[in-house]
Amino acid sequence: MSFAIQDPGLLGSWLVAGPLSALRAASADRPFRTGLLGREVALWLSDDGAVRAECDGAPLFAQGRYGFAWVCPDGRPARELFAFPEFDEPGRRIIDCGPVGVATSGLRVVENFLDMAHFPYVHAHYLGELPHTEVTPYKVDIDAATDEIWATDCRFWQPRSSAAHAEGSDAAYVYRVMQPFCAMLYKSSSRAGERDAIGLFVQPVDETRVIAHTLLAYFDDTSSDAELIAFQHTIFGQDKPILESHRPQLLPLEGRLETPTRADMLSVTYRRWLRERGQQYGALAADRTAALAATGSAA
Amino acid sequence: MIRLYDYPLSGNCFKVRQMLAWLGLEWQPVAIDFHPGKAHKSPEFLARVNPRGQLPVLDDDGFVLRDAQAILVYLASRYDGEHRWYPDDPALRGEITLWLATADEITGTASAARLHDAFGYSLDVHAARRGAHALFRLMDDHLAERASAGGKWLAGSHATIADLACFPYVALAPEGGIVLDAYPALRRWVRDVRHLPGFIGMPGIFVPLPAA
Numbered sequence: 001m002s003f004a005i006q007d008p009g010l011l012g013s014w015l016v017a018g019p020l021s022a023l024r025a026a027s028a029d030r031p032f033r034t035g036l037l038g039r040e041v042a043l044w045l046s047d048d049g050a051v052r053a054e055c056d057g058a059p060l061f062a063q064g065r066y067g068f069a070w071v072c073p074d075g076r077p078a079r080e081l082f083a084f085p086e087f088d089e090p091g092r093r094i095i096d097c098g099p100v101g102v103a104t105s106g107l108r109v110v111e112n113f114l115d116m117a118h119f120p121y122v123h124a125h126y127l128g129e130l131p132h133t134e135v136t137p138y139k140v141d142i143d144a145a146t147d148e149i150w151a152t153d154c155r156f157w158q159p160r161s162s163a164a165h166a167e168g169s170d171a172a173y174v175y176r177v178m179q180p181f182c183a184m185l186y187k188s189s190s191r192a193g194e195r196d197a198i199g200l201f202v203q204p205v206d207e208t209r210v211i212a213h214t215l216l217a218y219f220d221d222t223s224s225d226a227e228l229i230a231f232q233h234t235i236f237g238q239d240k241p242i243l244e245s246h247r248p249q250l251l252p253l254e255g256r257l258e259t260p261t262r263a264d265m266l267s268v269t270y271r272r273w274l275r276e277r278g279q280q281y282g283a284l285a286a287d288r289t290a291a292l293a294a295t296g297s298a299a
Numbered sequence: 300m301i302r303l304y305d306y307p308l309s310g311n312c313f314k315v316r317q318m319l320a321w322l323g324l325e326w327q328p329v330a331i332d333f334h335p336g337k338a339h340k341s342p343e344f345l346a347r348v349n350p351r352g353q354l355p356v357l358d359d360d361g362f363v364l365r366d367a368q369a370i371l372v373y374l375a376s377r378y379d380g381e382h383r384w385y386p387d388d389p390a391l392r393g394e395i396t397l398w399l400a401t402a403d404e405i406t407g408t409a410s411a412a413r414l415h416d417a418f419g420y421s422l423d424v425h426a427a428r429r430g431a432h433a434l435f436r437l438m439d440d441h442l443a444e445r446a447s448a449g450g451k452w453l454a455g456s457h458a459t460i461a462d463l464a465c466f467p468y469v470a471l472a473p474e475g476g477i478v479l480d481a482y483p484a485l486r487r488w489v490r491d492v493r494h495l496p497g498f499i500g501m502p503g504i505f506v507p508l509p510a511a
Contacts, residue, residue, distance in 0.1 A: 019335075096335065097335070098335025098336075098418070099335065099418070099419060100334075100417055101418070101419060103416065103476070225332060225336070226331055227330040229330075229332050229335075230305075230332075233306075233307055233308050234307040234502050237308045237502025238502045238503070240417070240503060241473065
């Protein structure tokens, strides 16, 4: 196939390749072009609305779902695209916060999304506040049927948990990793008793450049779309320079370069899960990690 | 009431938010979906708010003004009783105006490169980065010269709207693939602006942690 993918971590994965809204303005003659795994992919919608995708003139398995185009890089989808029932749930507002380019490995973007410990430092006045730094114990499981990572019973005190939150709250979080480059977060909604959902779908343009797509499935009775996007961009804009300053840019999976603490159980699980899948793309493989650790050049 | 048509990741909007904070003024944001919605280019925005299709736009009790630099001049002239941010001195005003024009050039280069990298804008990013480097070299030389004479700021003896106007897209330049390593005086100035009392920061530009 055109990508010549050898990476077992990506085999059978569905990769996001842009919003369907961009494809609606395209055609077979003038396709939407975007970067994926170091190559250029051309996408458009056929007359019956199906997603068509090509790389170097060779067709790719593709589908449109959750407002995005998804392609299978090796042509043999191992499984269905992950479930996202909240997307179709009546009453939820579905808002695409738009593509944002980030100069780092997509695995780092996902790992940062899964981390609560940085909230009071990086997202002060929003998702955390000093001295409330404690990450209380939470549970991490791998769903045997779907091979997804689920972290449950996460709680964090947040001064302003969302655009609609006027005051501080003890936010409940559930994290979910569906694929190496795709994760979801369910958190206490401003509507009592409900959970808002945020999807992070990372498009690996190459190993150290990505386009991050963030999709909200929210119950919010007060904020405008622009206010919800502004809040999400504020949070992402705070993470971005930190993500881009990480060295090495590739995510070490062996745990020798960066020592996690107990609060990082989800991160540890994510890295182990990637290792067990044989993930190489965007990851610092064991031999390269050892070489860096030996020379100290990872500092 | 002061209202600001605002987008959190805009450095030009930050300039106005920071000026409002330094002047201690109450204001309300009007959130504009700059990305991905391009609401600042929508027919409604062009007709009602700003025919140039740009942010920020200030609405001070019905007086509507666009352009970050123009808004800084207006706010400082109207609300800064001490004439600190826009001093009432002919030579200094001349120098400040020169830097306000430079700020526009920084927007056209360093900010453009960031829009390319972060939001996928289609433009000549190499030309944008080259242009930014030329401006940053000039600023670095100027600030180094000022420093040798005991000065810290672009113009005058304390920070003015000249510094605020030029600041955000210098500080955010790495997000457009522009490395500041070669400009030590410029980097020291960025640090000095960040450490000004009442600095509010923006996503991508952190408020310094209080000294332990």
